[in-house]
Amino acid sequence: MRLLTNIKEMKAWSERVRREGARIGFVPTMGYFHEGHLALMRRAKELADKVVVSIFVNPIQFGPGEDFKTYPRDLERDARMAEEVGVDVLFFPTAEEMYPPSFQTFVEVTELSKPLCGAKRPGHFRGVATVVLKLFNIVSPHLAVFGLKDYQQYLVIKQMVRDLNLEVEIVGHPIVREEDGLAMSSRNTYLSPAERQSARCLYQALCLAQKRIKEGVQEVAVLKEELERFILAHPFTKIDYVEFCDPETLAPVARVEQETLLALAVFVGRARLIDNTILKP
Structure with a gap:
């Protein structure tokens, strides 16, 4: 498994793999993996020839007073787990490269972002749609797998892909639960x-x-x-x-x-x- 931290390197890898005719499956995450994440990776591996997993705790989807600074992080642990599942590339970009000082472009899926978590976390889905579109442009996947625990996010991303004519298949994966039913998170x-x-x-x-x-x-x-x-x-x-x-x-x-x-x-x-x-x- 390769660990890439640079956007240019990630784009070059994807361009090469696409030229070779391989299908790229993608799982965007914020890291600190659990069995739910690993299930998404396994599904991507079933559907594609190569699997890219990103880890990026996206600052623009967190609101004031939320848990951006305390969100759990452990790259070494995550890399070990991803490699065991058979991931080909772990993409770990920096916030400074994803959002340079001049950054001023955002993506908003207006109606689907309004209710539920959108009403309770203003700006959250604008941040989600923006970072996912950026990641799609960087990784150039044929398909991307999203967990249905974040059901509203899944709908927002599907709508964005439709509206912007993106060539990415969005695959939903059922919620993965603990033995007593608690959704893994x-x-x-x-x-x-x-x-x-x-x-x-x-x-x-x-x-x-x-x-x-x-x-x-x-x-x-x-x-x-x-x-x-x-x-x-x-x-x-x-x-x-x-x-x-x-x-x-x-x-x-x-x-x-x-x-x-x-x-x-x-x-x-x-x-x-x-x-x-x-x-x-």
Whole structure:
């Protein structure tokens, strides 16, 4: 596995590999790998001849008071894990090269960025879309794999690719969970043992919603009240949002009469955790 830290070197590698006729699969990450990341890498390896993984804790997708400075980082550990999975290139650019002092261009997917995390974290998806487009231009992948835990991000990136006529296939990968259902996340490392127990309530709330729908409850107002009560019964929790949406447009729905996205964002201690599922009536 090669470790590249320079944009020019990364572009040269991709140009050479493309000339040789190989397909490049790409997994953009912020690092501090867990099994969820490794699953994305394995999927990229199944679909492509060469796999590039980027590690870049993107400063422009973090807001004031968020965890940019404390986000976990361990390049040596990540490099070892990526190499074990069979990644060909680990791309580790600097913020100074990605965003030089003269940088002034941003990408915004207007409507899909408005609800859910977009409403709670203003500017977040502008930062995400901008860095992903830059990475696509640098790495030149044929396909890129994104985890569906960040479901809104997946939709935003798919829309950007469509709108800007990018030649990149976007592949979604199902959420990878711990044995007790907690969605794997680098931010899980923030949880104390007691908070880790409470964090299970996110997945349990998703299961409760599906159970109640199977029992015939369709009114979102009723379901939402029940889920919020369930989550808040667990210590250390503070709800950021519980929303029921159209899975393509993210428009809110009043009744669960067809497939519906249930998206959660909950603070457990200082960790802001997200999770989601597609409810089936």
